[in-house]
Amino acid sequence: MTTPADSTSLKETPLSNEHRELGGKLIDFGGFAMPVQYKTGIKKEHHAVRTAAGLFDVSHMGEAVIRGERALEALQRLITNDASVLVDGRALYTVLCRPDGGIVDDCIVYRRTSTEYWIVLNAANREKDMDWLRQHMPAGVQAEDLSEETALIAIQGPMAAAVAGSQSRSDLASVPSFGFIDAEIAGVPCMAARTGYTGEDGFELACPADRATELWRALLTAGEDDGVVPAGLGARDTLRLEARLHLYGQDIDETTTPYEAGLGWVVKLGKGEFIGREALAAQRERGVGRKLAGFRVSGRSTPRPGYAIADRARGGDPHIGRVTSGGPGLSVGAPIGLGYVETGYARAGTQLVIDCRGKDVPAEVIKGPFYRRAS
Amino acid sequence: MSADYPEDLRYTREHEWTRIDGNTVQIGITRFAVEQLGDVTMVEFPDEGDTVTKDEVFGTVESVKAVSDLYAPVSGKVARTNTPLADTPEHINEDPYGEGWLLEIEMSDPSELGELMDAAAYEAFVAEEEA
Numbered sequence: 001m002t003t004p005a006d007s008t009s010l011k012e013t014p015l016s017n018e019h020r021e022l023g024g025k026l027i028d029f030g031g032f033a034m035p036v037q038y039k040t041g042i043k044k045e046h047h048a049v050r051t052a053a054g055l056f057d058v059s060h061m062g063e064a065v066i067r068g069e070r071a072l073e074a075l076q077r078l079i080t081n082d083a084s085v086l087v088d089g090r091a092l093y094t095v096l097c098r099p100d101g102g103i104v105d106d107c108i109v110y111r112r113t114s115t116e117y118w119i120v121l122n123a124a125n126r127e128k129d130m131d132w133l134r135q136h137m138p139a140g141v142q143a144e145d146l147s148e149e150t151a152l153i154a155i156q157g158p159m160a161a162a163v164a165g166s167q168s169r170s171d172l173a174s175v176p177s178f179g180f181i182d183a184e185i186a187g188v189p190c191m192a193a194r195t196g197y198t199g200e201d202g203f204e205l206a207c208p209a210d211r212a213t214e215l216w217r218a219l220l221t222a223g224e225d226d227g228v229v230p231a232g233l234g235a236r237d238t239l240r241l242e243a244r245l246h247l248y249g250q251d252i253d254e255t256t257t258p259y260e261a262g263l264g265w266v267v268k269l270g271k272g273e274f275i276g277r278e279a280l281a282a283q284r285e286r287g288v289g290r291k292l293a294g295f296r297v298s299g300r301s302t303p304r305p306g307y308a309i310a311d312r313a314r315g316g317d318p319h320i321g322r323v324t325s326g327g328p329g330l331s332v333g334a335p336i337g338l339g340y341v342e343t344g345y346a347r348a349g350t351q352l353v354i355d356c357r358g359k360d361v362p363a364e365v366i367k368g369p370f371y372r373r374a375s
Numbered sequence: 376m377s378a379d380y381p382e383d384l385r386y387t388r389e390h391e392w393t394r395i396d397g398n399t400v401q402i403g404i405t406r407f408a409v410e411q412l413g414d415v416t417m418v419e420f421p422d423e424g425d426t427v428t429k430d431e432v433f434g435t436v437e438s439v440k441a442v443s444d445l446y447a448p449v450s451g452k453v454a455r456t457n458t459p460l461a462d463t464p465e466h467i468n469e470d471p472y473g474e475g476w477l478l479e480i481e482m483s484d485p486s487e488l489g490e491l492m493d494a495a496a497y498e499a500f501v502a503e504e505e506a
Contacts, residue, residue: 041468042439043414234413234440300417300461302437328416328439335416357435357442 013059014151014212022230030123032060035232045235046330049198050373053157054231055219058197062126063150063206064119064133068141071115077275078136079109080258082268086111091178091193094266095258096132097276101283102254103261105129106246108195110180118191120152120204122248136275151212155219155228156202156239158373163223164192164203172203186218197236199243199371241327241336242371244294250305251292251324251338259283260340261292290321291346294370295363296334301356302326303337303363308355311345320345323354332370337363379406379498381472385488386497389446392472393491400449400488403476404436404467407501412438415467418460420445420478425453427480429487434477436467445477449487455479 010033019026024035035057037045048054066075075083081094091110095103105125110118121129126147133143155164165172170183172192180193191206207215220230237247246252252261257280259267269281297303303326310318321341329336337354345352348367353360384392390408394401409415420434427433427447434445456478460466467475482488492500 036440037413041414043465238439300437301419302416302439302442304442328437330439 011060013057014209015057015059015153015216018213018216019057019230024230024232027233029233030060032123034060035230037232037234038230040229042232042234042238043330045229045231046238048227048229049157049200049231049235049239050331051158052227052229053155053159053163053200053202053223054198054229054235055216055223056154056156056231056236057152057216058154058204059151059209059212060123061147061152062121062123062129063146063152064121064130065144065146066117066119066133066137066141067115067144068137069115070138070141071117074136074138074141075109075117076272078133079107080267080274080276080280081109082271083109083111083117084271088113089179089181091180091195093178095252095263096129097258097274097280098254099276099279101257101259101276101279103248103252103256103258104132104254106248106252106263108193110191110193118206120206124249149209150206151209151215152204152206153212153216153219154196154198154202154204155223156196156198156231157200157228159223159226159228160200160202163219163226163228164205167218167222168192175203186215186222188215188218190215197243197245198239199245199369200239200373237325238327238330241325241338242329242331242369244338244369246292246338247325256292256340257283257288260288260290288343290340291343292324292338293321293341293346293350293352294336294338294366294368295352295354296329296332296336296366296370297354298334298362298364300335301354301359301361302328302335303339303354303356303361307339307357309339309341309345309363310353310355310360312353312360320352329370336366336370341365380494380501382494384472385491385493386500387446387448387491388500389448390501391446391448393448393488394476395488398482398485399454399479400451400482401476401479402448403471404445405497405501406471408443409468409471409475412436412441412443414439415464418464418467418477420456421453423453423456426483427451427453429484447480448491449480449482450484451480451482453478454481
């Protein structure tokens with residue numbers, strides 16, 4: 001069962017009081033008191049995001065800005081993806097790696113101008129990431145932490161663009177996926193990015209912390225008739241897993257590499273020198289011993305992080321891996337999960353068993369997202 | 376709080392309720408347990424005819440967020456199970472003391488009932504757990 005948040009030791013977001021008033025159940029997430037769900041529960045919030053839209057407070061996430069003439073050069077050394085392809089108003093997903101190829105964090109990099117890039121990173125890694133960025137800034141490039149003064153609200157779901165657009169004079173509908181614009185929404189200045197963590201269309205809106213309540217309330221009111229609801233971290237987790245988006249600290253961390261995690265597509269070995277390049281090039285050459293596999297379970301038992309993955313038909317040790325994420329697959333129709341398995345077991349169609357608290361539950365390896373929105 | 380914890384039921388420290396009718400005890404999980412768990416996605420319990428032993432695990436209840444063991448409030452034989460819950464586990468959230476019941480046990484030792492709490496005692500117990 002969930003541990004209730006001990007509000008005395010946890011950080012608040014600019015929207016914590018809104019969550020309390022909306023009946024949010026607050027828990028500790030990355031050191032922040034965050035709503036895991038509101039009154040109606042995770043299931044209804046999940047389905048609301050798939051059919052209408054949900055409003056998420058993700059202000060716990062960190063925001064950094066890198067400024068300077070050599071900002072791109074600095075960034076290129078830190079990230080595995082190639083930011084030189086970005087134009088103003090475009091963003092990309094990437095990871096930051098250690099020299100040994102382990103993942104420091106995953107993040108989205110936004111090019112505002114050729115000398116100013118934003119990075120949105122994970123709450124739990126904020127201080128570590130800021131240290132990492134600052135350690136690697138060449139002369140004349142500054143990395144600044146904007147997390148305290150910045151709130152981040154995600155509106156996600158098929159109605160998201162229409163609801164956010166109804167509160168703005170800017171043409172939000174024409175912002176492409178992984179594009180962003182500066183826009184006033186409900187009178188609040190925002191950086192509105194067409195990104196998200198749910199597998200649905202939507203926006204992530206970065207705004208000044210002291211204007212977050214205004215924006216939050218305006219979007220909830222504007223979306224009320226369309227079925228827009230506040231949604232917590234519980235729904236965020238079930239949604240992101242169906243879209244097969246990784247969660248740092250579970251599916252990826254400093255002991256896993258992008259190739260093991262199925263994130264080879266964000267590693268651009270040909271772009272020039274970057275931290276971890278040598279180790280990753282060697283791993284690519286040699287191949288990986290384990291891979292993050294997605295699987296679908298037969299029956300209704302939900303795989304949970306830490307459960308063993310096994311091949312009972314194999315002689316000797318049947319243990320072939322471990323679950324890193326699991327969920328009920330509310331829009332998939334069966335419980336689903338992710339876990340690292342020996343490479344030979346990561347092929348689509350491979351039959352596995354998950355040891356769910358001493359009971360063997362059959363599962364099948366699935367390629368790609370478990371859920372794809374109709375486009 | 377009478378709506379949360381009906382007066383006619385008896386409760387356990389594992390947050391199960393019992394409805395006693397002669398030698399038969401109907402059991403389920405309390406509203407407090409339901410609220411802690413959130414949306415239930417699956418419940419597993421023994422078959423009719425199996426025996427259960429007081430304070431031992433007889434099944435599990437899974438929600439979106441967590442999985443919890445179910446502990447038998449009394450010993451005896453399983454007389455009836457709420458099989459429709461396999462398709463409608465949400466009944467446990469919507470109506471924990473009615474349609475969300477789990478099973479009925481034919482008691483082998485009615486003296487075990489003496490250890491159960493009444494509604495007031497259970498409410499005080501919950502208040503302590505929450506504090």
